[in-house]
Amino acid sequence: MGRVTARKPVLRIRDGRSTTRPDTLTVEEPMELRVGGRPLTITMRTPGHDFDLAAGFLVGEGVVHGxxxxxxxxxxxxxTAGGTSRSESGGGGNTYNVVDVALAPGVAAPDASLERNFYTTSSCGLCGKASLDAVRTQTTWAVADDPLRIPPETLATLPEQLRAAQRVFDSTGGLHAAALFTSGGELICLREDVGRHNAVDKVVGHALRGGALPLRDTVLMVSGRASFELVQKAVMAGIPMLAAVSAPSSLAVDLADEAGLTLVGFLRGSSMNVYTHTERLAPAPVGQPSASPVPVPPVDQYLSLP
Structure with a gap:
């Protein structure tokens, strides 16, 4: 089982006084993703929920849909990640840093254009023509017609709920979080990781492995900014709304508008900016309640493997 935190010595200086003490840090390690035994990509991530991470990544790239x-x-x-064997690396046992996904019969292997034989950083992930084309041509579920309606007052409660559930952040201060909520503001699933995109993949992968895609009538909340890649992942999972505590990028707004996703930025307390498809920020019409959310596996124990 991989560690999610590590203790390191640190020189702390406060008001001109210095002390040496151990500090708790977030672990960052490479994970190599293979499909059918063939290396696809290496990402830097916080160990934990690696199977969710692998499944969610493949959803975002249009490789799997259910x-x-x-x-x-x-x-x-x-x-070990990078292709070395246990004997070559000098370690023993399972390192939990190489994950192999076996696709079901009839499911096409990833296109060669998706192969990434280099590191994807934890800070920004990777997006490009292949990802953009996947959103526009391989999306299984349309989010534009999703019946989600959520009052601004309910949306305003999500950042506090997300922050309260960040257990590892409390000890390290160095993790992003992604959380899935119902239209009623109830927490379904939360994941933490050093990378925003990894946290989202872990949420989506959890839903896929539970047979819950598409994630209709739900809201995805992220602790940082809203990048193009996060919008892409939300759309590919059938999520109709993405909310972030920080700013979106221009490309994220363009893609959200094109795909029919409601994009909310700077969600802090009762303040927020709604950039696209503002019609969802209102109660459902009288006599026409919003659709019941799809059954999603409940929140489970944090950062347990796989």
Whole structure:
């Protein structure tokens, strides 16, 4: 089982006085994702919920669309990220840093254009023509007609709920979070990671493995800014609203507008900016309640493997 935190010595200076003490830091390690034994990408992530991370990444790239598309996910015993063997790396046992996804019969392997034989940083992920084309041509579910309606007062409660549930952040101060909420403002699932995009992948992968896609009538809340890549992942999972505590990028707004997703930025207390599809920020018409959310696996124990 991979560690999510580590203790390191630090020189602390406060008001001209210095002390040496251990500090709790977030662990960042590489995880290599393989599909059918073939390396696809390496991402820097916080260990924990690695199978969700792998599944969610493949949803975002348009490779899988439901639980039935995945035959199995496993750790590769004796392998380390980057292709070295256990004996070559000098370690013992399973490092939990190489994950292999077996696709179900009939599910096409990832297109060669998606192969990324280099590191994807935890800070920004990677997006480009392949990802953009996947959103425009491979989206399984349209979010433009999603019936989600949520009052601004309910939306305003989400940042505090997200922050209160960030257990590892409390000890390290160095993790992003992504959380899925119902239209009634109830927390469904939360994941933490050093990378915003990884946290979202873990949420989406959790839903996919539970057979809950598409995530209609839900809101995805993220702790940082709203990038193009996060909008992409939300759309590919069938999520109709993405809310962030910080700013969106111009490309994120363009994609959200095109896809029919409601994008909210600077969500802090009762203040927020709604950039696209503002009609969802209102109660449902009298006599026409919003659709019941799809059944999603409940919040489970944080950062347990796989």
């Amino acid at each position: 639980a039935g598309d995945v035959a199995g996910i496993r750790y590769c015993a004796g392998a």
